[in-house]
Amino acid sequence: HxxxxxxxxxxxxxxxxxxxxxxxxxxxxxxxxxxxxxxxxxxxxxxxxxxxxxxxxxxxxxxxxxxxxxxxxxxxxxxxxxxxxxxxxxxxxxxxxxxxxxxxxxxxxxxxxxxxxxxxxxxxxxxxxxxxxxxxxxxxxxxxETDRRIIRDRITLLKDKLKTIDKQMATQRNNRGKVVRVALVGYTNVGKSTLMNALSKSEVFAENKLFATLDTTVRKVVIGNLPFLLTDTVGFIRKLPTQLVESFKSTLDEVREADLLVHVVDISHESFEDHIDSVNQILQEIEAHQKPMVMVFNKIDAFAYEKKEEDDLTPATKKNVSLEEWKKTWMAKSKFPTVFISALTKENFPEMKKMIYDEVHKIHISRFPYND
Ligand code: GDP
CATH class of the missing domain: 3.40.50.11060 (GTPase HflX, N-terminal domain)
Known part of the structure; x- marks a missing residue:
C-alpha cells in the first residue's frame, strides 16, 4: 500500500x-x-x-x-x-x-x-x-480430518445440490413473469436493507455489521400504481473471495437478471468512492455492468463536513468537501440518474421514488407497449 x-x-x-x-x-x-x-x-x-x-x-x-x-x-x-x-x-x-x-x-x-x-x-x-x-x-x-478425496466428493455433492436449487430458483424467477425487476446493489453496510424496508414497508434484518444480508429477499413494491419486484442482495466488498463469487452464483443471478440496478452508496463513509469502484468491478465480473442504473447516495444525515479555514495549510482531505460539492461532482460525473437521500430520516425520498418510477416505467412500457 x-x-x-x-x-x-x-x-x-x-x-x-x-x-x-x-x-x-x-x-x-x-x-x-x-x-x-x-x-x-x-x-x-x-x-x-x-x-x-x-x-x-x-x-x-x-x-x-x-x-x-x-x-x-x-x-x-x-x-x-x-x-x-x-x-x-x-x-x-x-x-x-x-x-x-x-x-x-x-x-x-x-x-x-x-x-x-x-x-x-x-x-x-x-x-x-x-x-x-x-x-x-x-x-x-x-x-x-478425513482425506482430500472425501472433501472433493463433498464439493461435488454440494455443487450438485446447488445446481438443483439454482434450477428451482431460475424457474421461480421465470415464473415472476414480465414484472420489472429491480435489484439493490452496493457495498456491504451502506443501507440496502434499510432502504428495502422503507420502500416495501417490510421488516428485513438491518444491522450495523458487515453482511447482515446473505440471502436475497424479494418484495413487491408499488410506486404510483406501478408494481415491480425489488431484491435486496448480498453486500459487495473489496477483495470478495473468489470462492464466494463462484458459489453465490444464484444470489448474483438476481443481479444479473435484474432489469434495473439501484446502486446504493454510503456517502458518510470516507472510502465511498473506492466502494463504488469495487461494486462496479464486481458488476463487471458478473457481466451486469451495462444495465440501467439509479445511483442512490444514502446516509446524508450522517455526512460529516470539516470546513477548511483559508490559512489552514494542511492538505485537504475528503472530509473538507461539502455535501453540495459532492452532489455537483457526482451529478456531473454519473451517467445515471443520481439522488442523495437518507434511508433513516427519509429525506429526499419522493425525489428518489420518482427517479426509480421513471426508470421502471420506461422498462415497463417497452415490455407492455399497449397497456400504458
Ligand atoms: P446493508 O448491509 O447495505 O443492507 O445495510 P443495512 O441496511 O443493514 O444498514 C447498515 C447500517 O446503516 C444500519 O445500522 C442502519 O441503521 C444504518 N443506516 C442505513 N441507512 C442509514 C441512513 O440513511 N443514515 C444513517 N445514519 N444510518 C443508516
Whole structure:
C-alpha cells in the first residue's frame, strides 16, 4: 500500500470485519514492501516483531488483510505459533455465522471447502484442533480430518445440490413473469436493507455489521400504481473471495437478471468512492455492468463536513468537501440518474421514488407497449 490514508481505511475495514466475526483487535502492524514475501507475506524482521508481540500479550489470532497462499499460511503458523487468519477465511467465517437458509449454508460450505482443499495439510497442525473459534466454524472436525478425496466428493455433492436449487430458483424467477425487476446493489453496510424496508414497508434484518444480508429477499413494491419486484442482495466488498463469487452464483443471478440496478452508496463513509469502484468491478465480473442504473447516495444525515479555514495549510482531505460539492461532482460525473437521500430520516425520498418510477416505467412500457 502506498497511500497512508488508504492503508488506515483498509485496516479500519479489516477491524470491522474482525469485529463482525466476534474478535477484538489489539494491535495493527503494517509494512511497506514492493511485493509480499513469498514465504511469510511480511518480511522476516516484521514476522519476528509480530511473533514477539503475540507471545508477550497472549494474542490468540493474527489476521492478514489479504489472501495468503497455502504455503504462506503454513509457514506463518509454524513461525508464529498462533492461529493465522487471512481476509478470505475471515469473510468466509462471517458468512458461515450469518447463513440462515439451507441454501446459503450450502453455498458457504462449498466456498469453505474450496478454500480448505489446497490448505488441507494445515489441518493437521496441533494448533487447529486446540483453539477453534473464528475461522473454524463450518465444516466439522471429523470431516476436515478425513482425506482430500472425501472433501472433493463433498464439493461435488454440494455443487450438485446447488445446481438443483439454482434450477428451482431460475424457474421461480421465470415464473415472476414480465414484472420489472429491480435489484439493490452496493457495498456491504451502506443501507440496502434499510432502504428495502422503507420502500416495501417490510421488516428485513438491518444491522450495523458487515453482511447482515446473505440471502436475497424479494418484495413487491408499488410506486404510483406501478408494481415491480425489488431484491435486496448480498453486500459487495473489496477483495470478495473468489470462492464466494463462484458459489453465490444464484444470489448474483438476481443481479444479473435484474432489469434495473439501484446502486446504493454510503456517502458518510470516507472510502465511498473506492466502494463504488469495487461494486462496479464486481458488476463487471458478473457481466451486469451495462444495465440501467439509479445511483442512490444514502446516509446524508450522517455526512460529516470539516470546513477548511483559508490559512489552514494542511492538505485537504475528503472530509473538507461539502455535501453540495459532492452532489455537483457526482451529478456531473454519473451517467445515471443520481439522488442523495437518507434511508433513516427519509429525506429526499419522493425525489428518489420518482427517479426509480421513471426508470421502471420506461422498462415497463417497452415490455407492455399497449397497456400504458
Ligand atoms: P446493508 O448491509 O447495505 O443492507 O445495510 P443495512 O441496511 O443493514 O444498514 C447498515 C447500517 O446503516 C444500519 O445500522 C442502519 O441503521 C444504518 N443506516 C442505513 N441507512 C442509514 C441512513 O440513511 N443514515 C444513517 N445514519 N444510518 C443508516
Amino acid at each position: 502506498q497511500d497512508e490514508e488508504k492503508l488506515t481505511e483498509y485496516l479500519d475495514e479489516l477491524e470491522f470485519l474482525a469485529f463482525t466475526a466476534g474478535a477484538t483487535v489489539d494491535k495493527r502492524f503494517t509494512q511497506k514492501l514492493s511485493q509480499p514475501d513469498s514465504k511469510t507475506f511480511v518480511g522476516s524482521g516484521k514476522a519476528e516483531e509480530i511473533k514477539n508481540y503475540v507471545k508477550e500479550n497472549e494474542i490468540g489470532t493474527v489476521i492478514f488483510d489479504d489472501e495468503l497462499s497455502p504455503s504462506q499460511l503454513k509457514n506463518l503458523e509454524k513461525e508464529m505459533e498462533v492461529k493465522i487468519l487471512d481476509r478470505t477465511n475471515l469473510i468466509l467465517d462471517i458468512f458461515a455465522q450469518r447463513a440462515q437458509t439451507s441454501y446459503a449454508r450450502t453455498q458457504v460450505e462449498l466456498a469453505q471447502y474450496q478454500y480448505l482443499l489446497p490448505r488441507l495439510t494445515r489441518m493437521w497442525t496441533h494448533l487447529e484442533r486446540q483453539k477453534g473459534g473464528i475461522g473454524m466454524r463450518g465444516p466439522g472436525e471429523t470431516e476436515i
